[in-house]
Amino acid sequence: MTPKGFRFAGVRCGLKNKRNDLGMIVSDVLAQAAGVFTTNFVRAACVDHSRDVISGGTLRAVVVNSGNANCCTGEQGVRDTQKMSEWAAAALGTEPNEVAVASTGVIGHLLDMAKVERGIREAGTKLGDDPRPYMDAILTTDLVEKWAWTTCVPGEEPSVVVDARFNANERPAPAGPYGVFYGVAKGSGMIAPNMATMLGFVVTDLDASGLDLPAILKRVSDRSFNCMTVDGDTSTNDMLLLLANGASGIRASEAEFEAALEGVCVSLAKQIARDGEGATKxxxxxxxxxxxxxxxxxxxxxxxxxxxxxxxxxxxxxxxxxxxxxxxxxxxxxxxxxxxxxxxxxxxxxxxxxxxxxxxxxxxxxxxxxxxxxxxxxxxxxxxxxxxxxxxxxxxxxxxxxxx
Amino acid sequence: MTPKGFRFAGVRCGLKNKRNDLGMIVSDVLAQAAGVFTTNFVRAACVDHSRDVISGGTLRAVVVNSGNANCCTGEQGVRDTQKMSEWAAAALGTEPNEVAVASTGVIGHLLDMAKVERGIREAGTKLGDDPRPYMDAILTTDLVEKWAWTTCVPGEEPSVVVDARFNANERPAPAGPYGVFYGVAKGSGMIAPNMATMLGFVVTDLDASGLDLPAILKRVSDRSFNCMTVDGDTSTNDMLLLLANGASGIRASEAEFEAALEGVCVSLAKQIARDGEGATKxxxxxxxxxxxxxxxxxxxxxxxxxxxxxxxxxxxxxxxxxxxxxxxxxxxxxxxxxxxxxxxxxxxxxxxxxxxxxxxxxxxxxxxxxxxxxxxxxxxxxxxxxxxxxxxxxxxxxxxxxxx
Missing domain, CATH: 3.10.20.340 (ArgJ beta chain, C-terminal domain)
Known part of the structure; x- marks a missing residue:
């Protein structure tokens, strides 16, 4: 179950062989947004860009590529990240400063921008309700897709989280009014020849006006992704983004909002740990x-x-x-x-x-x-x-x- | 080349199969001494004992067993460590508080004290100039013996360090008056079913009176053993001891003393890293x-x-x-x-x-x-x-x- 007012796309632009490598998530309207970023002093250009654009507290879209981290690529890398946000904005009819950018993959190589441009254009035409093509586009050597969702019903206890690994049983929608949190992540698959990157994206159709999203996301991240370790190494490109577009028309208390978000993030963190490189458990x-x-x-x-x-x-x-x-x-x-x-x-x-x-x-x-x-x-x-x-x-x- | 006035023994008392497992180093006279110990909050009894006895600044002997770390063994483990120091003192005609104790091996099991007592008695009768039996007695799954020595000639530049791995060429003794530093160590071999322990013992016949041995050893340890890591884990039993008995009659400046000690300790640290578990380089x-x-x-x-x-x-x-x-x-x-x-x-x-x-x-x-x-x-x-x-x-x- 995905939240209202979000569309997803994932396409293959050729940065990787035979797999989706470029994805977009788009909110129909400007969404409230918050992000948590790598603390590594060696950072990819997209980390600085996304931190900047999210500092205003809103986003329309996220564009992601896998196969190339665009890290240690100097001024050209900064320009290429900026280009990605411009092309995505053009495809969606929005502004570059409303588009976050994430990259994962090999470091020290410039992006093939002709492929990226083609990919972004194509993704713009393929947006739809199915998050699976997007989910695939962010994976590197992950063995499994990682997703989780839950509903948030104001006034009720937190709902069970449905996810790819630990509780995949679908269940009917709540009877009364509800909002949906949906999250996808990629984990600890090395991308040749470099390190793993953790990317997480959670979208919800709850109305988050009045909530301090950056504070909520920081707390939840400290209780989920920051409690997860595969080998103690921290990537140059780690990024967790949250978008709340209000399309359900439902508002929840801060505690309810935070509990639902935490359920999704803990599930994603456990899925990443379980799929750690070479892991058996x-x-x-x-x-x-x-x-x-x-x-x-x-x-x-x-x-x-x-x-x-x-x-x-x-x-x-x-x-x-x-x-x-x-x-x-x-x-x-x-x-x-x-x-x-x-x-x-x-x-x-x-x-x-x-x-x-x-x-x-x-x-x-x-x-x-x-x-x-x-x-x-x-x-x-x-x-x-x-x-x-x-x-x-x-x-x-x-x-x-x-x-x- | 070993320093004057020290004798070594290593015997097999049966804590391990077919290998030496109990060793002693004895100084003919009371030696100045200093130690550096594990910072782990889970500590073997021998760590507390040796820290105590060395706090007075002097030692006559060190007794070591391998095959059993005597850690997480409660009050009985404390008594057993005390017994080891008493038996060694009796064998050598000295006092228990002049005998440091070190253990390495499996944790959570009580020592077989009948074997230990027999081993200490036997070691007391086998003391001699050859450090090799001692060196063997402290090893666990180390693949190679680890030793290093150098001479210290007051007024001259630090001498080349001779060691087991990096520079094993023997060389003639200096022409003029000199002291000798000799060190042995064991490294990162796991002892079933537990963790690796780093043990290091350096003895010298320099006269260290007036020198602040604890401060010197701490500085040297920070530039040698504390700059070495195999897997980031710190054992419950890590210990580095220094004994200086003055038997050469030679005094060196603090800087000369420290440089020679550092040469030996850096060599031992490199030997331990090189012989890390599964290491190829x-x-x-x-x-x-x-x-x-x-x-x-x-x-x-x-x-x-x-x-x-x-x-x-x-x-x-x-x-x-x-x-x-x-x-x-x-x-x-x-x-x-x-x-x-x-x-x-x-x-x-x-x-x-x-x-x-x-x-x-x-x-x-x-x-x-x-x-x-x-x-x-x-x-x-x-x-x-x-x-x-x-x-x-x-x-x-x-x-x-x-x-x-």
């Missing part, structure tokens, strides 16, 4: 206690020793404790308990500061599940979650065996 | 410029995308720039130049903010060298070095294919 890390549980969860999620143990289905609590202990956040070993949740079972590995007795073969067998939760309790205090994946031969194959 | 990262070049160098050195590119002999400058940019230290892409030094050649990949033209096949071929330098220039400012290794199938094999 989603690893969810829950940490309870200490002054900074997210820092500990992230350190565990980035530990190669923990991630290889998960790949090897090894219930290696020592590595998990080691990673927790090196995060720089004080705790006392005597307060620590650690469980793994996998295959519908909970396995206690460490309890109240001492190793628990468990059957390693049984736990190892449970760890073959494609969704494992590491549940670490360090005592009183706040809690945090991080989503990551395991780390195996596939990661090395994907990232070592390509030659520039 | 030593990767040295030099960063010049910005306010915090070591932070950038470390981020590059811990980036799985950079390390897999090095494994794949891929001159992937985009990943190196991406890793530099995500370190959180500001710089401007226009100021960036990047070269790789490998196989006696320098290859410029990126110059003054723009991709340089280079022959990828030729650079890839040069990257087959077992020592590659990434030389990143970000403009004016201080410089820093980090030692790491590449990241390939071997790392995954070693760390994923063991089952608890």
């Amino acid at each position: 989603l690893v969810e890390i829950r940490v309870q206690g200490t002054s900074d549980p997210i820092k500990i969860a992230r350190t565990i999620g980035e530990s190669p020793l923990v991630k290889t143990a998960m790949f090897g289905c090894d219930p290696n609590w020592g590595r998990i404790l080691m990673a927790a202990g090196r995060a720089g956040v004080p705790f006392t070993t005597a307060d620590v308990s650690l469980s793994l949740l996998a295959g519908d079972e909970e396995h206690v590995l460490f309890e109240d500061g001492a190793p628990a007795s468990f059957d390693p073969k049984r736990v190892s067998s449970a760890l073959k599940s494609d969704h494992v939760v590491i549940d670490l309790n360090l005592g009183e205090g706040p809690s945090a979650k991080v989503y990551t994946c395991d780390f195996g031969y596939g990661y090395v194959r994907i990232n070592a065996e390509y030659h520039t | 030593l990767v040295e990262i030099r960063v010049q410029g910005t306010s915090d070049p070591i932070k950038i160098a470390r981020t590059i050195g811990e980036s799985p995308l950079v390390k897999t590119a090095m494994f794949g002999c891929d001159p992937n400058w985009g990943r190196i720039l991406m890793a530099a940019g995500r370190a959180g230290v500001p710089f401007t892409t226009a100021d960036v130049s990047l070269s790789l030094l490998a196989g006696d050649e320098e290859h410029v990949l990126f110059e003054d903010g723009a991709p340089a033209s280079f022959d990828p096949k030729r650079v890839s071929s040069a990257l087959k060298s077992d020592h590659v330098v990434i030389d990143l220039n970000l403009g004016e400012g201080p410089s820093a070095k980090v030692y790491t290794c590449d990241f390939g199938y071997g790392y995954v094999r070693i760390n994923a294919e063991y089952h608890t």
Whole structure:
């Protein structure tokens, strides 16, 4: 289910072989908009452009290409990004400063602008309700499409999120008035010869007037995409955009709006982690206690020793404790308990500061599940979650065996 | 060449199969001593014990076991560490608080103290000038022994370091009066089923009276072992100890002492990086410029995308720039130049903010060298070095294919 008043297009302009590589999302009317961008000091031109145009708080459209990140391309790269926004604006009858631009792919190469121009023109003629061609156009070596949607019914509890991987059952529209949030993302597929880029686009037909979209998107991003790590590396092109066009005529409270957006973003983040390069499973890390549980969860999620143990289905609590202990956040070993949740079972590995007795073969067998939760309790205090994946031969194959 | 007044022993007490697993270093007289210890909040009992005993500034001996880290073993583990120091003291006719203890190996299991006691007794009877049995006793899955020594001649330039890997040519003793620094280390071999531990022991017969050994060792450690990373993980048992017994009767200036110690420690750090789990090469990262070049160098050195590119002999400058940019230290892409030094050649990949033209096949071929330098220039400012290794199938094999 997609929100009212948005149209999508995805075409193949030739930046990549045999796959869609140029996409557009267009709102029928000027939409409220907000964005979150990479913190990398090496940034693609499109990041600066999109940050600029979104600072006014509104957008009509997004144009994206894959196959070339247009990064480390100097002044020409800046001009090419600007051209993309101009061509898209011309195709849509709007202004370049109402068009965000995103790119993903190889860095250090200039865009083939003849292909891009042709692609943008064609995309302008193919806009429609089906988001799938767009979804395909932003993928790189992702193995699966990533999408999620939910409805927001003012006055009711948050709706279940429907998504590509974890809950793909369609369901009927709510009986009463509702708005729709729809999100697509691309994840951690390397694009030869460079690094992965995370792109996320969420559109909604709720009326967001009066809401502080940048603040909401920042908070939601901190609880979803910023809680997800594949290899700890941050791309030069990462970008998350939110457009709210009000076409449903429905308004929700800030809390309702934020909850629905968070549902979609958490789903997309989990889909990205699950489809990490070479990954065989989603690893969810829950940490309870200490002054900074997210820092500990992230350190565990980035530990190669923990991630290889998960790949090897090894219930290696020592590595998990080691990673927790090196995060720089004080705790006392005597307060620590650690469980793994996998295959519908909970396995206690460490309890109240001492190793628990468990059957390693049984736990190892449970760890073959494609969704494992590491549940670490360090005592009183706040809690945090991080989503990551395991780390195996596939990661090395994907990232070592390509030659520039 | 080993320093005067130190004796070494290494025996097999049965904590591991078929390999030495218990070692001692003994100084004939009470030596000045300093230590640097893991910052992990999950720490083995031996770390606390050794930090305590060394706080008085002197030591007679070090006793080490491999095969069991005695970590996460509660009060019993604390008592067992204490016992090790008592037994060693008894064997040597000294006091337990003059004996440091180090352990490396599996965590969460109690030591087999009958074996340890037998081993300590036997080691006490086998002390001699040859450090090799000791060197063997501290190794875990290290593929090679790691040692380095140098001489310190007051009033002269620092001597060349002789070591196991990079410069193994023996050479004659200096003509005039001199002291000797001798160091051994163990590195990044996983010990089933847990994490790697870095242990380093440096002994010298220089007279260090009047020198601030803890401060010197901290500075040297920050320029050697703390500039080395295999996978970013920090063990629960890491320890670096320095003993100076004055047996040569020679005194050196603080600068001379520190330079000789640094030579040995840098060599040991490079040997550990080169022998990282699954490594095929030593990767040295030099960063010049910005306010915090070591932070950038470390981020590059811990980036799985950079390390897999090095494994794949891929001159992937985009990943190196991406890793530099995500370190959180500001710089401007226009100021960036990047070269790789490998196989006696320098290859410029990126110059003054723009991709340089280079022959990828030729650079890839040069990257087959077992020592590659990434030389990143970000403009004016201080410089820093980090030692790491590449990241390939071997790392995954070693760390994923063991089952608890």
